[in-house]
Amino acid sequence: MHKxxxxxxxxxxxxxxxxxxxxxxxxxxxxxxxxFEASNQAGANIARWGHVRMFSPWAYNVxxxxxxxxxxxxxNEPTATDFPTGNELLEQxxxxxxxxxxxxPHLHLNTRVKSVSRLNHDLLRTExxxxxxxxxxxxxxxxxxxxxxxxVIDASGTYQTPNWLGTHGIxxxxxxxxxxxxxxxxxxxxxxxxxxxxxxxxxxVGGGHSAFNALQDLVQLADEHKDMRVLWxxxxxxxxNVVRSPENxxxxxxxxxxxxxxxxxxxxxxEVFTELEIEAIQQENGKLIIQSGSKTxxxxxxxxxxxxxxxxxxxxxxxxxxxxxATQSPTRLAPLIDPNQHSCGSVPEHGLAELSHPELGxxxxxxxxxxxxxxxxxxxxxxxxxxxxxxxxxxxIATAAQASTTPTPLACQG
Ligand SMILES: Cc1cc2nc3c(=O)[nH]c(=O)nc-3n(C[C@H](O)[C@H](O)[C@H](O)COP(=O)(O)OP(=O)(O)OC[C@H]3O[C@@H](n4cnc5c(N)ncnc54)[C@H](O)[C@@H]3O)c2cc1C
Numbered sequence: 001m002h003k004x005x006x007x008x009x010x011x012x013x014x015x016x017x018x019x020x021x022x023x024x025x026x027x028x029x030x031x032x033x034x035x036f037e038a039s040n041q042a043g044a045n046i047a048r049w050g051h052v053r054m055f056s057p058w059a060y061n062v063x064x065x066x067x068x069x070x071x072x073x074x075x076n077e078p079t080a081t082d083f084p085t086g087n088e089l090l091e092q093x094x095x096x097x098x099x100x101x102x103x104x105p106h107l108h109l110n111t112r113v114k115s116v117s118r119l120n121h122d123l124l125r126t127e128x129x130x131x132x133x134x135x136x137x138x139x140x141x142x143x144x145x146x147x148x149x150x151x152v153i154d155a156s157g158t159y160q161t162p163n164w165l166g167t168h169g170i171x172x173x174x175x176x177x178x179x180x181x182x183x184x185x186x187x188x189x190x191x192x193x194x195x196x197x198x199x200x201x202x203x204x205v206g207g208g209h210s211a212f213n214a215l216q217d218l219v220q221l222a223d224e225h226k227d228m229r230v231l232w233x234x235x236x237x238x239x240x241n242v243v244r245s246p247e248n249x250x251x252x253x254x255x256x257x258x259x260x261x262x263x264x265x266x267x268x269x270x271e272v273f274t275e276l277e278i279e280a281i282q283q284e285n286g287k288l289i290i291q292s293g294s295k296t297x298x299x300x301x302x303x304x305x306x307x308x309x310x311x312x313x314x315x316x317x318x319x320x321x322x323x324x325x326a327t328q329s330p331t332r333l334a335p336l337i338d339p340n341q342h343s344c345g346s347v348p349e350h351g352l353a354e355l356s357h358p359e360l361g362x363x364x365x366x367x368x369x370x371x372x373x374x375x376x377x378x379x380x381x382x383x384x385x386x387x388x389x390x391x392x393x394x395x396x397i398a399t400a401a402q403a404s405t406t407p408t409p410l411a412c413q414g
Pocket of ligand 1: 013046055377
């Protein structure tokens with residue numbers, strides 16, 4: 001690496017669990033991290049689904065390197081086999097880590113990274129590019145400024161860029177106009193948002209565990225409020241495959257949730273609409289009318305869009321990324337996680353080789369590295385961080401960057 005570059009800090013975008021883990025690993029290896037967090041708290045995206053119980057236990061959710069840092073500071077290590085809610089993850093892990101005296105001086109809250117580029121290099125200019133530091137345009141309450149760094153770890157997550165309800169990947173006709181009646185993600189149905197759901201007809205759209213969480217909570221609310229109707233719309237032709245995890249699944253909470261939804265279906269507490277391809281949402285007399293091909297669904301009061309997330313790539317538009325055109329994950333990672341290609345029970349371990357880009361020193365890590373693929377786990381993210389940060393400052397970075405546009409063979413098929 002160029003001599004002057006090595007004196008500069010390494011930027012980390014986002015103080016979620018993966019950004020914090022990157023800060024820990026950077027400090028451990030003698031780098032100076034500068035950690036930018038758009039919100040007023042670390043773990044801000046997790047706070048948005050804090051009421052949801054995680055399906056991975058504490059043993060999966062804590063980075064071992066972070067635990068080593070926290071322990072001498074009197075941290076009460078949670079029981080490895082317990083399953084925290086998002087809020088418990090925040091209170092018992094993320095917040096203590098963010099406020100740790102070795103981490104907090106490097107953390108800049110209320111500071112949004114707006115764009116990243118290379119000093120004196122726009123996207124087109126190649127000469128001297130690899131030796132040029134990165135420039136981050138950051139915005140905080142005092143205004144905007146540019147920060148100069150040697151490398152960039154983008155761990156800014158995907159929760160704030162949910163997928164649309166529209167079947168074509170763009171908003172359904174009328175979707176943006178109906179936004180007040182649509183919740184993207186997993187709303188707090190039994191808590192702070194209860195009033196919006198009780199005695200309403202609610203449609204949940206999506207076939208994953210976020211949809212299951214919403215359905216479970218809606219049915220519980222409907223048990224107390226008899227005028228409620230719980231509708232579930234999926235793209236598939238049936239919902240026979242609700243219980244997908246093996247009986248001895250390591251993530252027991254995931255299987256428990258699947259079994260619970262199966263029971264609720266058998267009890268007739270959820271009305272199912274299959275082959276849903278939402279084209280238009282009209283508003284009539286305070287109700288939403290959903291058009292799916294030639295079908296029209298019963299009028300609903302609210303929709304919960306549990307349709308997944310996509311990465312915001314605008315931030316990196318001036319950098320040379322290598323992204324798979326379908327998953328929008330790094331090219332070499334895509335074959336390991338693409339749900340179109342296989343259905344591995346678990347994603348194989350991966351690291352620097354799969355996470356590099358032609359832009360030397362740029363890494364997208366954490367849930368954003370999975371692009372639109374839905375199977376990210378924190379445990380995988382901590383291993384990503386370890387692999388990438390251990391290689392910083394070595395020749396491996398350049399080798400991996402050169403190979404970053406070549407897809408790897410499939411790790412498994414199903
Ligand atoms: C309902 C639900 C349940 C889940 N359950 C599990 C589970 O059981 N187990 C599991 O392993 N995973 C689970 N996940 C996945 C989970 O979201 C991720 O594991 C975890 O949050 C990813 O961490 P991250 O650090 O990559 O991103 P995030 O947690 O999303 O953190 C990104 C951070 O970046 C900040 N940010 C965004 N843009 C900018 C910017 N431009 N500048 C500065 N800061 C920025 C955000 O404010 C945020 O703090 C679940 C997700 C959901 C939605």
